[in-house]
Amino acid sequence: MRFEVSQEFYFDAAHTLEREIEAAGSRRIHGHTYHARATVAGPRDPATGMVVDLGHLRVQLKKVREQLDHHLLDEVPGLGAPTMENLCLFIARKLREADFPVHAVEVWRKAGGDRCRLEMTPEDQLPGL
Numbered sequence: 001m002r003f004e005v006s007q008e009f010y011f012d013a014a015h016t017l018e019r020e021i022e023a024a025g026s027r028r029i030h031g032h033t034y035h036a037r038a039t040v041a042g043p044r045d046p047a048t049g050m051v052v053d054l055g056h057l058r059v060q061l062k063k064v065r066e067q068l069d070h071h072l073l074d075e076v077p078g079l080g081a082p083t084m085e086n087l088c089l090f091i092a093r094k095l096r097e098a099d100f101p102v103h104a105v106e107v108w109r110k111a112g113g114d115r116c117r118l119e120m121t122p123e124d125q126l127p128g129l
């Protein structure tokens with residue numbers, strides 16, 4: 001049996017982005033409110049009744065949030081081009097490094113209806129920069 005438990009957070013951040021379309025506006029520094037959801041998956045520990053205590057996940061996600069909230073994403077070490085795809089990877093890597101059995105990370109922006117979801121297995125390498 002495999003359970004999935006997840007937690008959400010949000011952050012406000014600025015960025016620039018090199019694109020072929022809508023290039024001028026994306027090249028100017030602008031901001032977004034990003035929402036993120038991290039999902040961990042695995043069996044339930046019969047002793048605790050939990051896959052992972054959400055309290056531990058909350059502590060780790062707070063650390064990740066501190067690296068993103070009110071930052072210029074272009075300058076965040078290890079993020080690369082500040083896309084939602086790279087934000088998913090960044091968050092997933094931080095959870096892996098802290099030994100969480102991360103299964104999926106989603107990042108979305110409500111204003112424009114944009115969303116990205118990264119799903120991974122424990123065997124998947126998470127590419128760095």
Ligand SMILES: Nc1nc2c(c(=O)[nH]1)N=C([C@H](O)[C@H](O)COP(=O)(O)OP(=O)(O)OP(=O)(O)O)CN2
Binds near residue numbers: 084
């Ligand atoms: N595959 C991806 N495509 C795009 C991404 C991305 O992360 N992954 N990101 C962007 C930019 O962030 C761009 O700034 C978004 O622009 P746009 O869709 O024009 O939305 P707004 O600037 O109007 O932003 P609001 O969310 O409405 O405030 C583009 N493509």
Ligand SMILES: [Zn+2]
Binds near residue numbers: 015017026030031032
């Ligand atoms: Zn943008």
